[in-house]
Amino acid sequence: MNSRIAIDAMGGDDGLAVMLAGAARACLADPEPSFLLVGDEAQIAAALPAHPMLAGRAEIVHAPDVVSAGEKPSAALRRARTTSIGVAIDLVKQGRADAAVSSGNTGALMAMAKLALRTLPGIDRPALAAAMPSLGANDVVMLDLGANTECDAANLVQFAVMGAAYARTNFDLKSPRVALLNIGTEEMKGTDIIRDAAAQLKSAAHLPMTFAGFVEGNRLSRGDLDVIVCDGFSGNIALKTAEGTARFVADLLKRAFSSSFRSKVGFLISRPATKLLRDHLDPNNHNGAVFLGLNGIVVKSHGGANAAGVAHAIALAAKLVRDDLTRRISDDLRNFEAQTA
Known part of the structure; x- marks a missing residue:
């Protein structure tokens, strides 16, 4: 399936330059997708000749306004029809695009997407899901990462169903291992909401996922799980903590290897191993959070992503379209509701 991706060309820390470079890199990796580049027409047209890979595969859609990084979602919503984020999402609503990718304001992107696209039947709230590096054969999907700070048991169950469908699609898994983030692994631990959600998920044996109970924060990346479910408040804190820890380890290694001549020699010897570590922890290699x-x-690309990171987010959007993620989520949720009824 040849997908058509609407790209908010003006979003992110470096805006147009990185978004176009990322789209060009995505062209090299995949010959199928075409792009609708949304933003200031004059600026995009002036920058396009520097990226010949986009010739014949990209069309400009004018949007005169840009949502700033610090703008409140409520204020941005009032300008949705003229902003690059709002127009990109509207292209999906109209059916002119199969997916939208933006590195812009996360709150505005979520508010506009929810208002324009609405939620699937049976979904009370959309969730923000992202893949985090792990020691396993694939990354681990975590949701929600900040879209919903407070959740009830039904929300957590819906997140689990959506997260499992996403893991099956993105990692080609038959029965993803799903767990709820908790303060302990024992059945009596946690709030009533978490225990209630666990009880419901235990009864979902008919769905293509394996419920693995509770997981503590110190085992998020061990590789023995595929999906970790939590409310957006806990998830956002866990994500930022993991990102900070990765940067800490990378900076600590850099400092250690530059501390003496012997250390520098050791770095040269261990360079293949340190490169492997750096690549595995590089957020650009895992870039792209999805509003499920x-x-x-x-797809939300990190505001500070480089061209490789943007290309990864675009490739993810194309894969989710190709594998029909939306239909998979709808089918799973319908099966779950039919069984529980």
């Missing part, structure tokens, strides 16, 4: 539960695919 909407009537359409919307």
